Amino acid sequence: MLKTTASKSTKAKTPKTPTPAGPKPSAQRTKSKLNELQRDLERKTIIMQGNEAVAYGALDAGVNFFAGYPITPSTEVAEILSAELPKRGGTFIQMEDEIASICAIIGASLTGAKSLTATSGPGFSLMQEGIGFAKITETPCVVVDVQRMGPSTGMPTSPAQGDIMQAKWGSHGDSPAIVLYPDSVKESYELTIRAVNLAEKYRTCVILLLDEVLGHMRESVRLPDMATVRVINRIKPTVPPHWYKHYDENQKYLSPLASFGDGYRFHVSGLTHDVHGFPTSKSGEAAEMMERLRKKISYNIRDLVQIESYEMDDAKIAIFAAGITARAAKEAIVMARYEGIKVGLLRPLTIWPFPDDAVRKMLRAVDTVIVPELNQGQLIHEIRRLTKDKSDSDVLTIQRVNGQLITPNDILHKIKEVI
């Protein structure tokens, strides 16, 4: 995790930009926001939106290519990066749709860029085929999905946690996923950096899920000194071109990645391929490729999984919640503990791969589990899978899909129903 320090932020060194008399009101709005941000950065502790935190996290992680398409509630990420990337020599392009956006970031990544796009539900659905392509071709990239209420156009400015399963299963075929889920503005910054790092390390498409309210919520954040930010870059091959395997099976499933233009002249295809990337229809090679995609994730669970355990030491009731719902749960726990009820929270920061072992171990200690979520039941299935020894009455859920959040009081009421 990133350490928060009081030392001077590197961003404070960037020169102040006075407000220009720009012709477009939207551009002006972005500009004044940036100016405000830049001034605030010099004070180190700043007020920031979740979407802004994602944009600055991406820049601090070394992202130098963004292709996207406007969609509420994620658009601020594109707006900020359209202003910031050119200053740093990076590339911003607004594509014709979300399908083109995901394809462009994969293309850029194959030429060596650290690339990212940001979208919301409808755009995320359009990107699924491209996400599958990034996974099968093991091309690093990051997709930020600021979830809004669905299905379809739904409620564009209302929160929902309906994309949890889509983030894992959205693309056709089996494709293990890495999906991160922050619960605060500061964590949005940190997990954006982590998402970019994991994409580079594991050569895959990493998804960052954000809640609509988190994307637009402003909180005070102290960004860390750049010197303390850990940035991971992909491993480049050192072998001569004729020895290079684009999917080297001997490297603990984390194989070096050459870029187009490096002299390796490899082939990349969405077809099931051999270790060189050439299409194959041999069942042995196909099975090997699929196993490689699976093991790359399942052999590295310890590195990938992060969970937060809050007040769980003596808890008899556990709440399992992610993202913004976990914030409400924490508040509910404070209120319940004030009344002497022993309740705690388990919160996944990495939602896929699912933290099976950690959840199993900690849930063994409690009698009842409550799973509040802003959907019609997604996380609850994972918890039921892991709590087979508990009866249905011991695994409770709070579900809401009306555009409103689950409040601390809602959770407190549920806790009181249990005892």
Added chain:
Amino acid sequence: MANIPQKVVHQYLRHDKKFPHVWCAGCSNGIILGAIIRAIASMELDRDNLVMVSGIGCSSRMPVYIDLNTLHTLHGRAIAFATGIKMHKPKMKVIVVTGDGDCTAIGGNHLIHAARRNIDLNVILVNNNIYGMTGGQCSPTTPYGAFATTAPYGNIEPDFDICNLVLGAGASFVARTTAFHVVEMQNYIQAAIEHPGFSMIEVLSACPVIYGRLNKKGGAPQMMKEFRDNSLPVTAVDKLPPDQVEGKIIRGILRKEIRPEYCAAYADLVSRVQVTGGKNDAKI
């Protein structure tokens, strides 16, 4: 043209890896791949800085056979992937090989927007008037009245004039030729690669096994003869009476003009923003 040794094609093929190829006997794709290779060879381009990107379809299988940086992408999306590559490494030459269904049906949006941006991609659009890989369904370029497996009673849709479409979208280099006119094709490919901006060459290709059989076109030689006899160079069009032009394939470079190229425009923007520290980045 540089003096090319006899077997130049073999120097560029991954002949030890992925042959025999997937194409049917009589297919024009091999002729087109040959023309691309001879164009690259005669221009003496650095292979390490050449990328060939394709979508899905018969012609889109081309990259796997050629020893360049090669990317075989999703159906319809080759131009979108190519845009990412070109934007991140503008020094690379990016050739997109795509088909009529791939590029004008599912990928039509990317085609028109790349043309509008004038990004320096070289699109070689192989038009065989049908979906060959899936067995002969009608495409946006299947002629009115022609037969396809999904148009068993004749196609009732008018077909796209791809060159007009791309001209309308603002492409700065547009040409049309056929698989019969091999030298012309090679020259156009060279001109397109040299051209700074978006270029599209429509190559009419023969699909005797599927399109030809469904429409009683005869074999590959008959279809080639049709390309020869039923086409006119664009320079001859003005000199002929309209009734002799009607229904002919018009070959030639239909547009070649210099307009600001997208990657260069973006590089300008970056240098302007870096000099001013973002002061004037709201206006151009």
